[in-house]
Every structure is written in structure tokens, then in C-alpha cells.
Amino acid sequence: MNKTVIGLEIHAQLRTDTKAFCSCRADVFDLEPNTAICPVCTGQPGTLPVLNKRVVEFAIMAGLAMNCTINKRSVFDRKNYFYPDLPKGYQITQYFFPIAENGYLYLEDGDEKRKIRIRRIHIEEDAGKMIHQGTDSITGSSGSYVDLNRCGVPLIEIVTEPDLRSPAEARIFMELLRDTLRALGVCSGDMEKGALRCDANISMVDEAGRSSNRVEVKNINSFKFVEKALEFEQERISRALSSGGDVAKETRSWSFSSKETFSMRSKEEENDYRYFPEPDLPKLIVSEDLIERIAGNLPELPWEKIERFMKQYSLPRYDAAVLSSDGEIASYFEEVAQTTRRPKESSNWIMGEVMRVMNERELTVEEVKVSPEHFKELFELIDEGKISNKIAKDIFPLVVEGRKSPLEIVKEKGLEQIDDDRVIEDALRKAMTDNPSAVEQFRAGKEGVLGYFVGAVMKATRGKANPSKVNEIARRMLKD
Amino acid sequence: MTKNPLNLRLSEIISLEDTFEFYRERVMKYNDELKAFLQVSTLSGDKRQGFPYALKDNILAVGTRTTCGSRILENYESPYDATVTRKLAVRGGKLLGKTNLDEFAMGSSTENSAFGPSRNPWDLERIPGGSSGGSAAAVAAGLAPFALGSDTGGSVRQPASMCGIVGFKPTYGLVSRYGLVAFASSLDQIGPMTRCSQDAADVMSMISGHDSNDSNTVRKELSFDVSLKGYLKGLKLAVPSEMLNYPGLDSGVKERFLSIVEDIRRSGAEVEEISIPSVEYAVATYYLIAPAEASSNLARYEGIRFGPRVPSEDYESLTNKNRDIGFGKEVKRRILLGTFTLSATYYDAYYRKALKTRSVMAGELNRVLDEYDFILNPSSPVIAPKIGEITDPLTYYLMDIYTIPANVAGLPSISLPAGLVDEMPVGVLLTGRRFSDVSLLDAAKGVEDLSPSYRSGLTVLPERWTE
Numbered sequence: 001m002n003k004t005v006i007g008l009e010i011h012a013q014l015r016t017d018t019k020a021f022c023s024c025r026a027d028v029f030d031l032e033p034n035t036a037i038c039p040v041c042t043g044q045p046g047t048l049p050v051l052n053k054r055v056v057e058f059a060i061m062a063g064l065a066m067n068c069t070i071n072k073r074s075v076f077d078r079k080n081y082f083y084p085d086l087p088k089g090y091q092i093t094q095y096f097f098p099i100a101e102n103g104y105l106y107l108e109d110g111d112e113k114r115k116i117r118i119r120r121i122h123i124e125e126d127a128g129k130m131i132h133q134g135t136d137s138i139t140g141s142s143g144s145y146v147d148l149n150r151c152g153v154p155l156i157e158i159v160t161e162p163d164l165r166s167p168a169e170a171r172i173f174m175e176l177l178r179d180t181l182r183a184l185g186v187c188s189g190d191m192e193k194g195a196l197r198c199d200a201n202i203s204m205v206d207e208a209g210r211s212s213n214r215v216e217v218k219n220i221n222s223f224k225f226v227e228k229a230l231e232f233e234q235e236r237i238s239r240a241l242s243s244g245g246d247v248a249k250e251t252r253s254w255s256f257s258s259k260e261t262f263s264m265r266s267k268e269e270e271n272d273y274r275y276f277p278e279p280d281l282p283k284l285i286v287s288e289d290l291i292e293r294i295a296g297n298l299p300e301l302p303w304e305k306i307e308r309f310m311k312q313y314s315l316p317r318y319d320a321a322v323l324s325s326d327g328e329i330a331s332y333f334e335e336v337a338q339t340t341r342r343p344k345e346s347s348n349w350i351m352g353e354v355m356r357v358m359n360e361r362e363l364t365v366e367e368v369k370v371s372p373e374h375f376k377e378l379f380e381l382i383d384e385g386k387i388s389n390k391i392a393k394d395i396f397p398l399v400v401e402g403r404k405s406p407l408e409i410v411k412e413k414g415l416e417q418i419d420d421d422r423v424i425e426d427a428l429r430k431a432m433t434d435n436p437s438a439v440e441q442f443r444a445g446k447e448g449v450l451g452y453f454v455g456a457v458m459k460a461t462r463g464k465a466n467p468s469k470v471n472e473i474a475r476r477m478l479k480d
Numbered sequence: 481m482t483k484n485p486l487n488l489r490l491s492e493i494i495s496l497e498d499t500f501e502f503y504r505e506r507v508m509k510y511n512d513e514l515k516a517f518l519q520v521s522t523l524s525g526d527k528r529q530g531f532p533y534a535l536k537d538n539i540l541a542v543g544t545r546t547t548c549g550s551r552i553l554e555n556y557e558s559p560y561d562a563t564v565t566r567k568l569a570v571r572g573g574k575l576l577g578k579t580n581l582d583e584f585a586m587g588s589s590t591e592n593s594a595f596g597p598s599r600n601p602w603d604l605e606r607i608p609g610g611s612s613g614g615s616a617a618a619v620a621a622g623l624a625p626f627a628l629g630s631d632t633g634g635s636v637r638q639p640a641s642m643c644g645i646v647g648f649k650p651t652y653g654l655v656s657r658y659g660l661v662a663f664a665s666s667l668d669q670i671g672p673m674t675r676c677s678q679d680a681a682d683v684m685s686m687i688s689g690h691d692s693n694d695s696n697t698v699r700k701e702l703s704f705d706v707s708l709k710g711y712l713k714g715l716k717l718a719v720p721s722e723m724l725n726y727p728g729l730d731s732g733v734k735e736r737f738l739s740i741v742e743d744i745r746r747s748g749a750e751v752e753e754i755s756i757p758s759v760e761y762a763v764a765t766y767y768l769i770a771p772a773e774a775s776s777n778l779a780r781y782e783g784i785r786f787g788p789r790v791p792s793e794d795y796e797s798l799t800n801k802n803r804d805i806g807f808g809k810e811v812k813r814r815i816l817l818g819t820f821t822l823s824a825t826y827y828d829a830y831y832r833k834a835l836k837t838r839s840v841m842a843g844e845l846n847r848v849l850d851e852y853d854f855i856l857n858p859s860s861p862v863i864a865p866k867i868g869e870i871t872d873p874l875t876y877y878l879m880d881i882y883t884i885p886a887n888v889a890g891l892p893s894i895s896l897p898a899g900l901v902d903e904m905p906v907g908v909l910l911t912g913r914r915f916s917d918v919s920l921l922d923a924a925k926g927v928e929d930l931s932p933s934y935r936s937g938l939t940v941l942p943e944r945w946t947e
């Protein structure tokens with residue numbers, strides 16, 4: 001078996017109020033082009049960058065969450081290259097001395113738990129956006145528009161060591177990273193909106209120990225495509241190795257439309273970025289005090305939450321992991337579990353019905369608007385035998401839609417479970433009259449026929465009869 | 481107006497009314513000959529009430545173009561005010577106009593201006609020095625009571641010395657660079673060009689101080705609101721032998737310098753010759769660091785947002801064509817030099833080494849200044865050359881040896897006129913410890929009291945401009 005070696009470079013947009021080096025708003029995704037700009041972020045002559053302190057705090061939070069060493073002294077550098085979406089002609093980044101280094105995250109894949117090392121985390125600024133006419137790129141375009149809103153939006157770049165062993169692992173790692181950044185509140189984690197972006201480096205080693213060239217894949221814009229793009233590359237590199245050859249050392253781009261990668265440029269064509277220390281910014285000095293204060297205020301991280309959910313609510317790891325992957329769902333679960341005092345049922349309902357409704361109607365957990373009290377009522381209706389589990393699930397969408405309580409809905413629709421023996425006996429008697437041969441079969445010892453009669457009663461009562469009661473009565477009446 | 485503003489110190493000019501009109505008329509009358517200004521203010525009526533000043537055309541002021549003496553910014557309208565512009569406006573400053581400079585402040589003569597050289601008021605055949613040559617010529621001919629320049633390697637002090645006025649480069653970080661078009665960010669500093677050191681102190685009290693828009697400005701508050709005494713007695717001054725024995729030092733200039741040194745000694749200051757070995761590498765270090773930063777600072781002028789946007793078939797050729805047409809020879813030379821020394825292959829050999837040399841040199845200078853109050857040397861090895869006389873750029877580069885060390889170490893440094901050689905002004909340069917700006921200005925006042933270039937405490941204007 002060939003061995004796969006994958007390392008990731010992840011860019012995460014920070015959710016600060018203002019940009020990294022000026023006071024323009026940083027949340028620019030939905031804005032009209034060129035409406036969140038100023039002399040500084042558009043690179044007007046004579047302007048200077050002023051570092052946003054929140055950016056530093058967010059980067060330190062990310063570094064601490066990923067077990068990095070926080071460098072008390074880090075330095076900003078300029079990365080020089082020409083492109084119309086980069087108005088200064090350079091990007092401010094941290095190349096020589098990043099703010100955080102040498103961390104790790106534990107990756108859980110089934111029963112396996114592996115350490116994925118983080119090489120470094122550094123602060124940098126985003127570039128603008130371009131819209132090309134007639135083509136996908138500036139080459140051959142008949143006209144190109146530049147939107148500078150995104151210029152200067154703060155980013156952290158997180159670089160892993162090549163510790164990932166499969167495309168699936170890469171995807172799981174990206175999800176873990178998203179959950180971590182979301183838990184910290186420093187990044188929305190939205191890959192589709194470009195708030196989280198991933199470049200992947202992949203190479204393979206064959207059974208003889210021969211290593212392939214390394215390929216970098218860019219423009220991966222969803223969690224699913226992290227896996228797909230790397231699978232495509234894995235396959236391509238395997239084929240090259242097995243035929244005795246190798247792939248080119250190059251940068252490739254994932255095509256969302258054709259679901260394959262294509263060559264962007266060879267490594268020889270790479271820019272020389274002429275990095276040098278940014279003379280407009282002093283060295284970034286962070287105090288032990290600040291680091292300690294941030295460390296003391298870190299929110300609960302995904303893996304900590306999973307452990308707590310397993311312990312506090314006696315949930316299986318799977319449930320705990322699903323529920324804690326989203327901060328809002330996790331706290332919703334906790335409210336429901338605490339109100340109903342039925343954690344496992346709460347988990348089942350949230351992972352099942354609530355998430356289904358969220359997906360189908362594209363709602364957030366808050367918009368679902370089923371209160372913990374509604375769940376308590378619903379569970380009580382089931383416990384008291386007033387409705388069946390099936391009915392409960394059937395009416396659940398109405399609790400969401402109508403903002404009515406489960407009890408109101410049950411009453412309004414007359415869905416209360418039928419516990420009245422006489423109603424069940426009447427229905428059964430009719431079924432027995434309709435099918436005397438089945439009655440004979442049962443009496444001859446064919447126990448399986450019981451199900452037929454139970455089904456018939458349920459049908460006649462439109463599912464409202466209490467199934468266990470039907471069972472009990474059917475057994476008694478058929479024997480007579 | 482009963483008093484002639486040309487005979488007044490800045491503090492008195494500030495207290496008068498209608499001085500703006502007086503200077504503006506002089507600008508209109510003489511600028512054709514001097515070519516000191518690239519643009520003259522169009523202020524009218526009440527807006528003229530206040531004290532006039534001139535601004536080097538690489539500093540932004542709303543209502544003016546900021547050309548940097550370059551074709552590529554020929555039509556660039558300032559979208560905001562530089563911090564110094566805003567601070568002067570708050571104190572009642574009224575902008576007379578924008579002065580000529582070597583393109584992007586790269587040069588020592590204003591010959592690199594895309595709009596032609598300025599003239600030296602002492603001899604119209606000669607350069608005024610540079611890069612703040614327009615500002616120097618304006619003040620030296622009495623077209624403005626003071627001007628602001630920018631000093632990256634001597635661009636305030638060298639033209640001041642060649643035009644016979646005072647040029648002060650403050651400690652790096654005392655004056656905000658926000659709104660100064662960057663040449664070499666770690667070296668650039670705005671400074672006043674005046675007719676006496678007291679005026680320089682008065683300007684500093686208006687323009688210095690921490691600015692939240694420039695992260696390199698310091699929070700330290702120095703008080704420039706002082707009346708300079710001019711005590712030289714008891715001061716210890718050091719003359720670096722490497723500067724005194726520099727082969728390019730003109731014998732006449734050296735003689736004048738040694739004579740003023742004698743005068744200073746007689747006033748009770750100790751003057752000793754010392755050695756600062758790394759000064760020998762000052763020019764080399766500077767011409768690695770400054771072009772490297774410049775190559776990055778000037779990348780934004782790519783022809784899309786700045787410049788005429790010459791039609792091209794694709795982005796790369798658009799950038800190439802516009803930069804080719806938009807930049808002059810010297811700017812291109814420095815961009816190429818800086819791009820080369822920052823390239824991955826040569827970074828360690830050149831840029832990294834230059835940073836090391838810079839810190840060694842700063843260390844040596846600081847050690848000397850631990851022992852001595854100030855370093856004393858000529859401001860320029862020669863008097864102002866004739867326009868077109870020097871064609872080899874290296875000759876000009878080497879002439880910066882006296883002024884560069886202060887920029888490399890971020891030190892305050894002032895050039896004072898100290899008499900004439902061949903009827904042209906020469907200057908002496910005093911350089912002090914970081915943040916010793918106020919005592920440096922005080923010592924400068926002491927030197928002024930000895931200098932033949934002053935009358936009633938102000939630098940002498942060449943006669944033809946006082947008629």
C-alpha cells in the first residue's frame with residue numbers, strides 16, 4: 001500500500017469588528033463593492049498601517065487552543081507581488097517570526113486518536129477580490145473589476161506539519177479546526193463564503209519507499225471538496241508511481257465544476273516574494289500577562305465539551321461529538337436536557353428531528369423555536385401514553401411551524417392516544433369478523449398472525465391506539 | 481505692515497496679519513526664476529488669515545496635488561491631510577504652495593524632478609541641493625518663512641547647507657510620517673527648514689508628538705516650547721576622523737569647517753577628534769536599505785490607480801509600460817537595486833548584512849554619544865554643484881556620507897550655515913543622542929551666534945532677493 005502524506009495551510013478570516021490595520025468594518029461579505037474602504041486599506045500614498053489589538057488577541061486565542069507556544073516577540077513582514085487586488089503591492093504578514101509555533105491538535109477518527117502537529121500560526125491581511133469578464137482569470141479577460149472591500153480583513157494562517165495520512169483525515173481535521181475556531185468565536189468557519197480556506201500539500205510514498213514529488217492544491221472551497229480534491233490527487237499520484245514515473249512538482253487548482261484538479265504553475269514559476277521586515281510597524285511584543293489573561297478566559301473547546309457531555313449527560317461519544325460540533329446546538333441541547341431531565345432522549349430528538357428540520361428548511365437552531373418546555377411536554381405526553389412515539393414525530397414539524405405547544409396540537413387534532421378498551425375491542429371484533437380464517441390460523445398456533453390484527457386496529461384508529469394495549473387485548477380476544 | 485517680515489523670527493510673523501499675502505506676492509514674483517514651487521496656493525479672502533509656510537510636494541494636503549516630482553503622480557489629488565499639515569492648520573498655518581523635489585525624494589539636487597530642477601538662490605546656475613531643494617530655495621530666498629522637508633539620508637540638511645539656511649532632522653519617531661509619501665520608511669523623517677534654530681524649535685512644537693496613525697511615533701513628549709539659550713561652554717563635541725579625512729571633502733569647505741571648530745572651542749566647548757570606523761560603510765549600508773524599502777513602497781504605482789494608464793494588452797504589460805513611462809531614471813535604478821537585494825538568492829548577502837551593519841553603526845554612534853554631547857562634522861563635502869555638472873549618480877551617493885549616519889541610527893541632526901566658500905554657503909552638522917533634540921537645538925543656537933551667516937539672529941538672504 002502506498003502511504004499518503006498531507007499537510008494543510010489554512011487561512012481563517014477573523015471576526016473582528018474592524019480590519020487588521022485600519023478602522024474599516026471587517027465583515028464585508030454581503031456589502032456592495034468598494035463601500036468598506038479608506039485611504040489606508042486602498043494603499044493611498046503616505047498612509048500607514050496601525051495594528052488592531054483584537055487581531056492579536058484572536059491569534060493568541062487560536063494559538064493557545066492549538067497548544068502552540070506564543071512568541072512574546074513577533075515581527076510583521078512584507079510579502080511583495082503585483083496583482084490588482086493588492087493595492088499596496090505587498091501583503092503585510094509574519095514570515096520570519098510568527099506569533100505562535102509548535103502546537104498540535106488531537107484528531108479522533110473512530111477509535112484512533114492521533115496528534116496532528118501545528119507548525120505555526122501567523123497574522124496577515126486579506127487581499128481584495130476580482131471579477132473577470134469572459135474568463136475565470138485575468139488572463140484573456142476582456143475586462144476585470146476590482147472590489148477592495150476585503151483588503152485588510154484580518155486573517156490567521158495555520159500551517160500543519162505533514163501529519164495527515166488520508167484525504168478523509170484532512171477533511172476531518174478541517175472540521176475539527178472549524179469547530180475549534182467557532183468555539184473560540186474568532187472565525188465563522190464558513191468555507192463556502194471564504195471565511196475559512198484551505199491549501200493542501202500532498203505527496204505519496206510507495207511500498208519500495210520511493211517518494212513522489214509534492215503537489216499543492218489550491219482553491220478548495222468546501223469541507224467535502226477537501227476530501228474529493230485530495231482523493232483525486234492521491235489517485236493521480238498513485239497512478240504515476242505505479243507506472244514507474246512521478247507527478248510534476250507544481251501548484252494545482254481544484255475545479256469546483258469539473259471535480260478535478262488542473263495545473264496552475266510549476267514550482268519554478270513561483271514568485272520571489274522578497275520578504276523583508278515591515279518598517280511601518282514596530283515589533284509585536286505581547287506580555288506574559290496578556291497571554292495568561294487570554295488563557296484564563298478561553299471558552300470550552302470542542303474536545304473538552306465532548307468529554308463533559310459524555311460524563312455529565314452519559315451520552316455515547318458519537319452523540320457528544322455531533323452535538324458539540326456547533327456551539328448553538330450544544331447549548332440548545334444542554335437547555336433541553338436540563339429542562340426535560342432526559343439527556344439521551346433529548347440528544348436523539350435534537351440529532352434526529354431538530355437537525356432534519358434545520359436542513360430541510362435551512363433554519364438555524366434558534367429559528368427552529370422549539371422551546372425546552374415544549375420538549376418536556378412532548379416527553380410527558382409519550383410517557384403518559386397519551387401519544388405514541390410515531391405521533392410525536394409526526395406532529396413535531398407543527399411545533400416548529402405553528403409555535404404551538406405539543407399538547408395544544410394533540411388536542412386540536414384529536415390525536416390523543418386511544419386507551420379506551422371498548423374502542424379497541426370494537427375495532428378488533430370487526431377485524432375478526434372480516435377475516436375469520438386468520439382467527440383460525442392464530443388458534444391453530446400461528447402466533448405471527450397477531451401482527452395482522454394489531455395492524456388492522458392501528459389502521460382503523462388512524463394510529464392513535466396505544467400499541468401495547470392493542471397487543472394485549474388482541475391476544476386475549478383471539479384466544480377466546 | 482510696518483515691519484518687514486524678512487527680518488522677523490517666526491514667532492513674530494505668526495503674531496502679524498497679512499503675512500500670507502506678502503509671501504505670496506514674493507512667490508509670484510520670483511518663482512519663475514527659482515522654480516522652488518511646483519504649485520502655488522489659490523487661497524483667497526479670509527482663508528489667508530494665518531502664517532504662511534511651504535510644503536515639500538511629497539506631503540499630502542487636501543486641495544493640492546501631491547506629485548512627488550513624478551510623472552506617475554502628476555495629477556494625484558491629495559485625498560486627505562498629512563498629520564503635519566493638519567497640525568499646522570490647527571495652529572493657523574496657511575499653505576503657500578508645494579515645493580519641488582527629486583522624484584520621490586531620491587536625489588541630492590532636484591535634478592531628478594520630472595518637472596525640472598530648482599535653482600539655488602545664491603547662484604541660479606547651481607542646484608539648491610536635495611531632495612528638499614525646492615523647500616530650501618524657497619526659505620533661502622525669502623519666499624516662505626519656513627518650509628517642511630523630508631530627510632531620508634540628508635534630504636533636509638544637505639539642501640539647507642547648500643542654500644545657507646537651517647535644516648533639522650528630528651529623532652526618528654518624533655514627527656508623524658502619516659501623509660508623507662514613503663521613500664524608505666525606516667529612515668524617513670519630516671523636518672523643518674528655517675532661518676534659525678529657534679524657528680526650527682517653534683515649528684517642532686507645532687508638528688511633533690505621538691500620532692495614532694503612525695505606529696512608529698513615540699509617546700515621549702519633548703517640549704520644544706522653549707527659548708534657546710545657545711550655551712556651548714562645557715559641551716563635549718566629537719569630530720569623526722573618518723569624516724574629516726574623507727577624500728571627497730573639498731579643501732575650501734574643510735578650511736571653513738576647521739575655522740568654525742576653532743570658534744566653537746574658543747567659546748568653551750571641548751572638541752576632540754575621534755574614530756567611528758563603521759562610518760566608512762554608511763553609504764553602502766544606506767544604499768542597500770533605502771532602495772530595498774523603496775522598491776516595496778513604490779510597488780503601488782502600477783498604472784491602474786496611479787498614472788495615465790497607457791492602454792496595454794494585459795496586466796503585466798500595463799504595469800511595465802506605466803512604470804516605464806511614469807518613473808524617471810534614478811527611481812528605476814533604485815527600484816531595480818532594491819528588488820535585487822531583496823530577492824531570495826541575495827537577501828542574506830546584501831539586505832541582511834546591511835541590517836547588521838546598520839545595528840553595528842548605530843551601536844558605535846550611540847557609544848560615542850554616551851561620551852560626547854554631539855558629533856560635529858561638515859554638512860556636505862562640497863558647495864552646491866552647477867546644474868548638470870555631476871552626471872554620475874555614484875558621485876552624489878558618496879556625498880551623503882556626512883548626513884546618512886543620523887538616519888541609519890534614528891538620531892536628531894541639524895545643519896547650520898557657517899559662512900561662504902567661493903561665495904556659496906557651507907554648513908556644519910551637529911548630531912545628538914536620540915531624543916536630545918531640544919538640547920541639540922540649544923547647542924545649534926550657540927553655533928549660530930558664532931557663524932558669519934547670520935544677521936540679527938537670522939540667516940542672511942542673498943541680496944538680489946531682498947530688493
